Amino acid sequence: MTETLSQLRRIATNPTLSFKQKEHALAVAAENMLPYVLLDAETRAALDARIICDMYEGNAPYKPRYVLPDYGMVLKNGSAHLELPKPATLDEAINTLQIAYHHVPSVTGMPVFIGHLDALLLPFCDGVSDDELYRKIKLFWRYIDRVLPDAFLHADIGPTDNRVARAILRVDAELQQVAPNLTFLYDPEVSGEAMLRLCTDNIIACSKPHIANHPIHREVFDEPGYAIVSCYNALPLRGGAASLSRINLKKVAEASAGEADFLDVQLPRYVDLNARLMRARIDYLFRQSGFFDGNFLVEEGWIDKDRFTAMFGIFAMAEAVDHLQDLAGRTGRYGHDATANALGHRISARLAELVDREPMEHVWRGGAMLHAQAGLSSDAGTTPGVRIPYGSEPDPVSHVQALLPHHRHYLSGVSEILTLDETVRANPEAVFQLAKGALQLGFREFTANVAGNDLVRVTGFMIRLSDIKLYNAAKGSRVNTTALGAEAADTVHILERKPRVVGLELMAGSGV
Amino acid sequence: MSDGIAAVSKFLTWSVVDGPGNRFVLFLQGCNYRCVTCHNPHTIGVCSDCGACVAVCPSGALTKTGRKVVHDPGPCIACDSCLAACPTRANPMVRRMTVADVLALLRRNAPFLNGLTVSGGEATLHLDFLIDLFTAVRAAPELAHLTLFIDSNGHLPAEGWQRILALTDGVMLDVKAFEPERHRRLTGVGNDLSLASAKLLAEAGKLYELRFLLIPGETDRPEEIAALADLAHELGPETRLRLNAFQHHGVRGPAAGWPAMPRDGVEAAAAVLRAAGVADVAVPSVWLP
Ligand code: SF4
Ligand code: SF4
Numbered sequence: 001m002t003e004t005l006s007q008l009r010r011i012a013t014n015p016t017l018s019f020k021q022k023e024h025a026l027a028v029a030a031e032n033m034l035p036y037v038l039l040d041a042e043t044r045a046a047l048d049a050r051i052i053c054d055m056y057e058g059n060a061p062y063k064p065r066y067v068l069p070d071y072g073m074v075l076k077n078g079s080a081h082l083e084l085p086k087p088a089t090l091d092e093a094i095n096t097l098q099i100a101y102h103h104v105p106s107v108t109g110m111p112v113f114i115g116h117l118d119a120l121l122l123p124f125c126d127g128v129s130d131d132e133l134y135r136k137i138k139l140f141w142r143y144i145d146r147v148l149p150d151a152f153l154h155a156d157i158g159p160t161d162n163r164v165a166r167a168i169l170r171v172d173a174e175l176q177q178v179a180p181n182l183t184f185l186y187d188p189e190v191s192g193e194a195m196l197r198l199c200t201d202n203i204i205a206c207s208k209p210h211i212a213n214h215p216i217h218r219e220v221f222d223e224p225g226y227a228i229v230s231c232y233n234a235l236p237l238r239g240g241a242a243s244l245s246r247i248n249l250k251k252v253a254e255a256s257a258g259e260a261d262f263l264d265v266q267l268p269r270y271v272d273l274n275a276r277l278m279r280a281r282i283d284y285l286f287r288q289s290g291f292f293d294g295n296f297l298v299e300e301g302w303i304d305k306d307r308f309t310a311m312f313g314i315f316a317m318a319e320a321v322d323h324l325q326d327l328a329g330r331t332g333r334y335g336h337d338a339t340a341n342a343l344g345h346r347i348s349a350r351l352a353e354l355v356d357r358e359p360m361e362h363v364w365r366g367g368a369m370l371h372a373q374a375g376l377s378s379d380a381g382t383t384p385g386v387r388i389p390y391g392s393e394p395d396p397v398s399h400v401q402a403l404l405p406h407h408r409h410y411l412s413g414v415s416e417i418l419t420l421d422e423t424v425r426a427n428p429e430a431v432f433q434l435a436k437g438a439l440q441l442g443f444r445e446f447t448a449n450v451a452g453n454d455l456v457r458v459t460g461f462m463i464r465l466s467d468i469k470l471y472n473a474a475k476g477s478r479v480n481t482t483a484l485g486a487e488a489a490d491t492v493h494i495l496e497r498k499p500r501v502v503g504l505e506l507m508a509g510s511g512v
Numbered sequence: 513m514s515d516g517i518a519a520v521s522k523f524l525t526w527s528v529v530d531g532p533g534n535r536f537v538l539f540l541q542g543c544n545y546r547c548v549t550c551h552n553p554h555t556i557g558v559c560s561d562c563g564a565c566v567a568v569c570p571s572g573a574l575t576k577t578g579r580k581v582v583h584d585p586g587p588c589i590a591c592d593s594c595l596a597a598c599p600t601r602a603n604p605m606v607r608r609m610t611v612a613d614v615l616a617l618l619r620r621n622a623p624f625l626n627g628l629t630v631s632g633g634e635a636t637l638h639l640d641f642l643i644d645l646f647t648a649v650r651a652a653p654e655l656a657h658l659t660l661f662i663d664s665n666g667h668l669p670a671e672g673w674q675r676i677l678a679l680t681d682g683v684m685l686d687v688k689a690f691e692p693e694r695h696r697r698l699t700g701v702g703n704d705l706s707l708a709s710a711k712l713l714a715e716a717g718k719l720y721e722l723r724f725l726l727i728p729g730e731t732d733r734p735e736e737i738a739a740l741a742d743l744a745h746e747l748g749p750e751t752r753l754r755l756n757a758f759q760h761h762g763v764r765g766p767a768a769g770w771p772a773m774p775r776d777g778v779e780a781a782a783a784v785l786r787a788a789g790v791a792d793v794a795v796p797s798v799w800l801p
Contacts, residue, residue, distance in 0.1 A: 395526035397534070397624045423528050426797040429626060430534035434526075437623030 004033060031058040037284040043276045051251040052274040054281065055244050055313075055376065061281050062289040063105040065311070068227050069302040070238035071115040074100050075123075081296035090124040090133070094140050101148060103297070110150040113229040113240075114180060118157045118164035125163060137167045138175070145177040154229045155180040159187035159214045161195040169198055173205040182209040183228040185217070186439060193436070200431040203448050204424060210415070211446040213439050220411050231374045232415040232445050236364050239307020241412070243281045246313030246373045247274050249320035249347070250382050258327050259343065262320075263350050271312075271351070275358040278310050278368060286362040309364040311412050312355045313373030316382035317344055318389050335388030335402050344386065345405040352409040369412035387416055396420060396448075400438045407444045418448040425450065516611045518641040521555050521603050521633065523614075525621045531661045531684065531720060533626025536618055540641070541606045543634040544667050546700035547688065549727060549770075551762040554595040555633045557602035565594035565604045574604055583607075611644050618655055627659035627681070636668040639676060646679035661720060666709030667701060673712055682720030683713050689731050690739035698730065707743070714747040722751055726773045726781055727758040737781050741788035754794045755782055 011017065011025045036059045039047065046052045057065060075093055078086040082103065087093040097115060104111040125133060144153065157165040165184070172182055184191075184199045191214075199211055212228045220226070225237045235241050252270050256262035285291060292298055292305045321334040321344045332340040355370050372385030383389045386406045393399050396418045403416050424431050435446045519541035527537045543556040550556060561581045566574045573588035574581060583605045594604050618628060628649065630642060642662065649655050659681040666685050687706055689695040695703035713719035724740055726732045744751045757773035782793045 395524065397525040397621055400624070401525075401621070423797050426794070427528040427533065429532055430526075430528040433534045433626050434624055437621075437625075440623045 004029070028058060031060055031062070034060045037061070037280045039280050040276065043273050043280070046270065046273045047277060049251070051248055051255070051270055052277055053246050053248060054277060055246065057243065057281070060289070061243060061285040063291055064240050064242045064285065064308050065106070065244050066112050066229055066233065066235055066240040067104050067106055067297075067303060068113045068229060068235055068237050068240040069100070069104055069111075069115075069297060070224060071097060071100060071120055071302070072224075073301045075120055077300070079296070079300055081300060087124070090121065090128050090136060093121055093124040094136065098140075098143060098147075100302075105291075110148050110153055112152050112154055113227050114144065114148075114153060114155050116156045116185075116227065117168060118160070118162050121164050122162055130163065130167070133163060133167045134170060137164070138171045141168075141171050141175055141177065141180075145175070145179045149179050151178045151181055152230045153180045154183060154227075156183050156185060156212075156227050156229075157209070158183075158185035158195070158212075159190045161192050165195070166198070169202050169209070172208055173202045176206050181230075183212050183232070184209045185212045185214040185228070187214040187218075188439070189215075193432075196436060197428075197432050200435050201428055203435075204428055204431060204450050207449045211435055211439065213442070213444050213446075216442065216444055228413075228445075231413075232447065233311065233371065233413040234444070235311075235412060236307040236309060238302070238304050239309070239364060240303070241311045242285055242308040242363055243278055244311035244313050244371065244373070245274050245278045245281070246315055246371075247271070248316050248382065249314055250316035250323065253320035253323040256324070256327075259324050262324060263346070267347070267350060268354055271354040271358065274312065275355075275360070275368065278312070279360060282310055282360065282362055307364050308362075309412060310360050310368040311371045311373075312358075312368035313371045314351060315373045315375060315379070315385055317347065317372075317386040317406075318383040319381070320347065333392070335392065335399070336394060341402050341405075348386065348406045348409045370410050371412040372406070372410045372414035374415065385414060386410075393419065396434055397437075400434070400441070400443060404438075404441055404443060407442055410444065413445070415445045415447050416443075418446075420448055420450050422451045516641065516644050517608050518638050519558070519606045520609045521552075521606050523617065525617075525624065527629070530629040530631065530663060531627060531682065532659065534624060535627050535629045535661070536621060536625050536658075537629045537631055538614060539631050540633050540635055540638050541603065542637050543632055543665075544637060544701065545634065545665055545688070548698060548765055548767040549725065549758055549763060551759070553601045553762065553764050554598065554603045555601075557598070557600035559598075559602040559604060559606065560600060562599070564599060565597045568593045568597040611641070611648050614645055615648055615652065615655075618649065618658070619652070622655055622658070625658055627661060629661040629663055629684075631663035634665055634667065635662050636664050636672060636676075639668070639672055642676055643679065646676070650679060664709070665699075666706035666713075668709060669705060670708070670712055673709065673716075677713075677716055677718055680718060683718050684721045684723060685710055685713060685719060686723045686725070687740070687743070688725065690736050690743070694730060694736075698727070710743060710747060714751065719747065720752065721754050722747070723754045723756060725756045725758055726778055728771045728773055728777065732773065732777055732781055734784075737784050738788075741785050741790055744785070744790045745788075749791065751790070752792045752794065753785065753790055755785075755796075757796055 008026060008029055011022055011029060014022065017025065047054065074084065074096055075087060078084045082099060084096055084099065087096045101111050101114055106112050157168055186196060199209055202208060210232060217226055217234050220234070221236055226234050227237050228234055233241065247270050252266050253262055256266045297303045298305060318334040321340050324343060325332060325340050330339060334340045334344055352370055355368055358368060359366055360368050375384035386403060388399065388402065394402065399416065399418055407414055420431065431448065438446050520538060521541045522539040524537040527535045530537050539555060541555055542558050546556065559581065561579055563576045563581055566576050566581060570591060570593060571587045571589045573584050574594060581604050588605070618625070635642060646660050649658060649660060660679065661682045661684065662680055663684045665688065687710060688699050689703065692702055710719065710722060722744065724731065744753055755778055757778050759772050760768055778795050782795050785793050
């Protein structure tokens with residue numbers, strides 16, 4: 001008890017956390033004073049050894065991990081619960097969304113998804129001039145960054161080339177804000193290359209947007225579709241993800257006698273244990289927490305209880321492959337050697353097959369979706385998802401070629417962060433061609449950082465390098481994720497990523 | 513040489529500084545200049561299989577097999593000891609590649625590429641190989657989107673250019689110096705061919721970029737910059753000029769002790785050129801601290 005109390009005191013008196021950040025951290029600590037959801041002994045042991053990991057989501061899951069509301073409902077119908085009339089003008093629509101965001105639960109305490117903004121706002125733009133639209137988006141963007149300052153907060157645009165998407169890209173490059181994170185859903189048949197070029201030019205300006213391979217994602221999801229949220233998770237719209245648990249592949253490899261033992265014995269064992277962990281947590285959410293009962297989000301059709309998936313995460317592929325290579329007496333390293341890369345691809349294929357065999361009650365389509373998990377700031381000695389270790393990445397083309405065969409297996413998201421050196425600023429055509437090639441060959445997501453940008457990606461969220469410097473000088477930061485970025489920078493050396501940064505998801509106990 | 517084979521010192525699937533867009537760059541071994549300021553001196557010579565490098569290799573990657581020195585990339589730790597030991601500025605790690613080998617690499621990476629740039633050494637020393645390679649690329653429908661560039665010092669007579677130019681989209685031409693004696697001192701060779709090539713390429717509409725390396729006290733002198741401006745005028749108003757700055761990276765011999773070209777000196781030269789009416793002057797986009 002004294003330990004718990006002193007933990008609470010440390011949060012309450014932490015000079016670098018804001019009032020809001022403390023409130024959230026205290027709530028997480030309180031939840032964790034409850035007993036953990038009921039686990040069998042074998043699952044418990046694997047969790048305690050952190051071979052499987054619950055992302056420190058909390059002992060008593062009382063909200064889904066990610067909620068992706070269908071904001072079209074509140075724009076179309078207004079909200080009886082919130083006493084909001086149906087909006088008629090662009091100002092009213094934006095205002096309605098701003099109100100809606102405050103009622104969306106998530107693991108971070110801030111929404112991870114704020115809508116397919118162009119599709120939502122276009123119907124309100126008739127008679128609005130381009131200049132007015134630009135000014136209104138600019139205010140909207142400022143509101144998001146100042147009121148909901150969380151880098152996991154994600155807006156989607158595309159696949160069409162339209163006025164709102166263009167205004168958003170213009171404002172995003174101009175303001176260089178951490179929030180919102182942004183994904184363009186690219187469809188070569190619909191978006192057009194001019195739009196792709198605009199996106200890659202924006203990447204050079206501010207390392208955003210992230211570009212999703214829309215045709216590939218679309219075929220995974222039924223109506224009303226999907227959204228890319230948080231750290232590049234592809235999830236059902238009007239639902240989301242109930243929970244995310246992950247396997248540390250490095251630890252599984254260390255428990256294996258060799259490749260055959262890994263693929264045929266240890267991996268099946270830990271897939272089974274991770275699935276048990278997920279079932280226990282999801283069961284608590286659906287049958288005990290009461291989250292969906294009497295919830296106006298359900299009643300007004302923003303979310304549908306049947307559209308929450310379970311994210312089956314894995315990470316440390318690189319370390320697992322290198323360890324298995326060592327056991328086999330081979331020197332080739334993951335990301336650089338064809339034999340090592342092929343071993344990685346076999347592991348992904350095996351994982352997809354094993355996860356497919358695990359039924360899950362309550363969740364969308366009755367099964368979990370494989371996810372290359374982008375990491376926690378506390379992960380040391382491991383590389384996010386299936387990525388190549390920080391600082392050892394090959395050139396961007398070899399990088400994409402090495403990881404491409406993984407992508408088809410990770411239906412709920414996989415992302416690499418390609419680091420481009422500053423010379424690309426003088427040659428934006430090259431970034432365009434790189435993105436086009438990657439998407440054409442089946443990369444699910446294209447994400448890049450350009451060296452020299454203040455705004456960089458840490459595993460999946462955006463941070464400002466200047467904020468990290470301030471935070472480390474103990475001044476605190478307005479933005480929630482800076483603490484994670486700073487922690488990740490110290491623990492997992494993300495700033496060593498060749499020119500700069502990328503990658504992580506979050507701090508234990510908060511979100512994403 | 514040719515018969516469809518060339519000595520390749522290196523290739524890249526990602527380069528953003530060798531022409532427009534992302535380019536596959538093929539570096540061919542051997543040069544007809546002997547630049548004292550060369551950043552890649554190990555690309556100059558042609559291997560004589562003397563074996564001097566075999567003894568210094570710490571990993572056993574080099575062996576003398578019959579008359580040939582053979583490199584095995586497996587154990588090689590990329591320490592470059594062999595490069596330092598070579599008396600002829602050659603490279604035992606050079607591989608012999610056929611046109612078909614290069615085509616296979618281009619096909620594998622085609623979706624990521626805007627084009628192919630052949631560099632060196634001096635690319636035009638391998639003229640027959642260039643012709644065979646470019647002809648094969650032009651004949652491959654899945655490579656139709658690639659533009660074909662040559663990076664050259666221009667030491668090739670007009671007859672040589674006539675053989676390759678129809679297959680080529682653009683040439684990046686390095687002029688090393690204007691004053692003939694300086695050029696000879698810096699490169700070992702006169703500059704008449706190089707200057708004639710600049711004019712020939714510009715007239716043919718194939719001069720993509722004229723490059724000039726600024727070396728303190730040598731090529732940054734006012735008379736050199738003035739001559740550069742004159743040449744740019746003569747070549748036409750659309751001439752793209754790229755100024756590079758001499759740095760020590762890779763340089764061997766006395767030039768390693770010369771001062772590096774400072775940023776403000778490059779900016780000053782660029783300002784003089786712009787004032788003289790050269791519209792398109794590029795300077796390095798990245799400066800090493
Ligand atoms: S770089 Fe040269 S010397 Fe070094 S290991 Fe490789 S072959 Fe041997
Ligand atoms: S690379 Fe140089 S040292 Fe080695 S065998 Fe050839 S000429 Fe001799």
